[in-house]
Amino acid sequence: MNELILVLDFGGQYKELICNSIRNLAVYAEIRPGSTPIEEIKRLAPLGIILTGGPDSVYLPDAKKADPEIFSLGIPILGICYGMHLICHLLGGKVGPGEIGEYGRTKVKVLAPSILFSSGTSNVISSNPIARNLIAGNSISSNPIASNLIAGKNLKVLMSHRDSVHRLPPGFTLTAATRNCPAAFENTGKKLYGLQFHPETKHTDSGKEMLKQFLFSVCGAKGDYRLDDYLAAQIKKIRAKVGDKKILLALSGGVDSSVLAFLLAKALPGQLVSIFVDHGLMRLNEGDEIERLFSAQKFALIRVNAKERFLKKLAGVTDPEQKRKIIGNEFIRVFEEEAKKISGIEFLAQGTIYPDIVESGGTYGAVIKSHHNVGGLPEKLKFHEVIEPLSGLFKDEVREIGRKLKLPATLVNRQPFPGPGLAIRVIGEVTEEKLTILLKADAILREEVKSLRRRPSQYFALITDSKSVGIKGDERTFDKVIALRAVTTDDFMTCEYTALPHKFLRRVSMRITSEIPEVSRVVYDITSKPPATVEWE
Ligand code: XMP
Secondary structure (H helix, E strand, O other): OOOEEEEEEOOOOOHHHHHHHHHHOOOEEEEEEOOOOHHHHHHHOOOEEEEOOOOOOOOOOOOOOOOHHHHHOOOOEEEEOHHHHHHHHHOOOEEEEEEEEEEEEEEEEEOOOOOOOOOOOOOOHHHOHHHHHHHOOOOOOOOOOOOOOOOOOEEEEEEEEEEEEEEOOOOOEEEEEOOOOEEEEEEHHHOEEEEOOOOOOOOOOOHHHHHHHHHHHHOOOOOOOOHHHHHHHHHHHHHHHHOOOEEEEEOOOOHHHHHHHHHHHHHOOOOEEEEEEEOOOOOOOHHHHHHHHHHOOOOEEEEEEOHHHHHHHHOOOOOHHHHHHHHHHHHHHHHHHHHHHOOOEEEEEOOOOHHHHHHOOOOOOOOOOOOOOOOOOOOOOOOOEEEOOOOOOOHHHHHHHHHHOOOOHHHHOOOOOOOOHHHHOEOOOOOHHHHHHHHHHHHHHHHHHOOOOOOOOEEEEEEEEEEEEEEEOOEEEEEEEEEEEEEEOOOOOOEEEOOOOHHHHHHHHHHHHHHOOOEEEEEEOOOOEOOOOOOOO
16 A cells, blocks of 8 residues: 555545646555545545645635645644645634735745754744734734845745635644745644645746655655556456456547556557547548557457448538537447457456546546546447556556557657547638648648657647638739647646747748648647637637
8 A cells, every 4th residue: 555645525626737846756546526524535545635626716605625634643734825725724814805816926935943844944934023913813814915024045936816715723833925925834743834826836836845855754654656566466357357358448548548558568468459530630640650650569350430320410600519429429439330240258458547526526446437538338248347557647647658568659748639630620611621731730740749859748740610812923812721730738637839939930831831822821739728728629
């Protein structure tokens, strides 16, 4: 059994980032709902608990709460943002709306030594008016902004809140503040810590060090989580479950299903049958590349060329969600038809990963993915059991397992590609003509990106449903508009548009307009997420 850090979720957008950051520090962490019963928490016996952020106001009646008994278990607790408010509210302090919200990188002064900010702080709290008021139980909302606070250390941290701590709970010390509000407090005797900001993001100076301090200095973790152990344990488990039976996998060529194929081939040599449904909406030559790579491996690969079927179903459809639904359903139908032709398969493997489980509101091992790229489970097929050996892992961990299993780097580092494929990058109706143009434009962009020193996290072309006037030779044209998109991100929840060099964009634009006669114009999307999403549809 690994050491466990429990991440109790109150609807925070960074819960996965918190959990993943902890695992990257070699400590196993799992996300559970904030309402997890105290008995369950006791049973899990975590080394430490993190309370996440969340959208609620803790002082309102229907705000999500943790069982207050968690504070008397003797387990170290770190509350982040809303999590800090919970500690405050449930232990007798006061939380209220701030006069102003703080969003983005914000300056914080460290006021007192704290194990979380392990180095170089001076104790200035006793000379600090805001700190004195808080401890004495006064509300800070009426206080002047504490710009005169400190001679302590400055940090830039990521803030995203409107509510703030107005009065500390008894027994707590203020250890950091911004100009507007408390930024950190603690009760070292009870091992309770609160941070108003987000140490889990890279936008917080020394955030990783703060998490490290919590894990290793406060919780006393040893750091016993290793992916090698996960891999070995899964192989053992798969072998015990499947025995000498055959197992089926829907292979898409994406990272998850590819890693799973290699894992199953290692665990069960000769027993894996994989079906690759080529919906004809992959990038140029991608279907052939997948076939080439996987047919050289030691398992059976069946490729189904179903482009015609998919395009027929998509004819006349312009609504993006409708397209997704049609593709998901058709995928299952094709998969079922193929699977029925193979006899004696009792097991099905799915490339579900941990974020899929978390996003569908379940816990590891309890939920079968409902929104997977393949669109869900084939209902008509009866399997003895469905196995999901990657369902405890984050994407970066899946990639790491892929490296350990010696998957080619092109596959392990493959940029994300949506399940519905190019159907959502052909804006409006998907037609053969638009698809062919897009394939060419996207291939040009991808070829040129190879020359960049740093590649964006995701980059692609899309074909808009606009037309624009152009001039080619002496001829006036009225033709297609291609848009280019490139984003930089760690997690795809928020993204910056990538500031690609102008010279690069000019070259790509010139190549697309000269090599693809139907394109009259190329535009570059400079919108970040939010407010835009990565995909246009
Ligand atoms: P958005 O557009 O939501 O995209 O900002 C975030 C990430 O998700 C990918 N994406 C999808 N992936 N099925 C998928 O498997 C989908 O329907 C889908 N829509 C978007 C997108 O490419 C980006 O990496």
